[in-house]
Amino acid sequence: MSRLRLTISMSLDGYAAGPEQSLENPLGLGGMRLHDWAFQLAAWRSAHGMEGGETNASTGFVERTLENVGATVMGRNMFGGGPGGWNTEEPWEGWWGQEPPFHHPVFVLTHHPRPPLELTGTTFTFVTDGIESALEQAREAAGGRDVTLAGGAATANQYLAAGLVDAMLITLSPVLLGAGERLFEGVDDLHGLRLERVTAAPAATHLEFSR
């Protein structure tokens, strides 16, 4: 059974991104602080083509988020280049350069059609007919492996509210953002997801739910 696994970082006050997201601040004002725990990790750095970094209690968590994943679903905001229609003269190709860290098919939810984008190791497919279609396409592409739901908050909340999420790997960062995009907005039922594992790491707390 291919599971849909939400992987996301959240502030102590419940935000998965800060306010005023822009090209300069893709995660909104202060939003990068949500990910401070990852940038210092060797496991995260090597997955993003960087050297160095440390090993700590977050390492095993990062390894678990990457394990057995055959495809990723994300929202258009997370892919970037928006809002609105795509610029066809200089098409936005994501935040990750010519070799994105996914190395498997990625499905981007958007209201604006666009042909697939092939970069080294990763093809982005743009899905305009809703979350269930994106999940179905991702599951087929994953060939029996799991599908990562990468965010952002609005996309995660749609899948959570529909009861389609089989596992949540939430990193709770001990910071306040005060405003931004709330995880769990409009979601009032965990649909059987239970907290099964907690990892206290130096710069964050990892909460793993599954059903």
Added chain:
Amino acid sequence: MSRLRLTISMSLDGYAAGPEQSLENPLGLGGMRLHDWAFQLAAWRSAHGMEGGETNASTGFVERTLENVGATVMGRNMFGGGPGGWNTEEPWEGWWGQEPPFHHPVFVLTHHPRPPLELTGTTFTFVTDGIESALEQAREAAGGRDVTLAGGAATANQYLAAGLVDAMLITLSPVLLGAGERLFEGVDDLHGLRLERVTAAPAATHLEFSR
């Protein structure tokens, strides 16, 4: 130095109480679920005059919340009997019966004056001149020991926003309430509070911050 220590339970979506708080549902709809982790504990039950219960990873946390406390500050909503002026014919005496579990002076923030209420082991003093006055009176009553800030969310948020909280003992319950009273509403700075200890217990995660 007498510290102000916030002790509170919060849902995964950031609520310290559910919606529609009332005499029947003092913690709002679904709000009792925030405290399920405690009701089963021997340490919590004995502090509330009940027998039985179990010992698990939450026990040490509960013991730490009770350690070295000489006074408590709480909001009027937490004391109950509201909203509005006090009923003088049948005065509300709190949720806890004739022997409340505090066994030290409790200061209740309210807009409505009322003489002190003496019950067995606990005197409730009603403070109408603001959070700094309540803290000052509680510190004096605590005689060098710490002061617990017991909530609810609105009162906690006032002290947090003012930078007056020296420690936070937050229990994160793995449930969604979907609505209610948000902890950290209007608070966007931890004023130097840092996450120092995480306890993964069977029914909750305890996060201890201090500065």
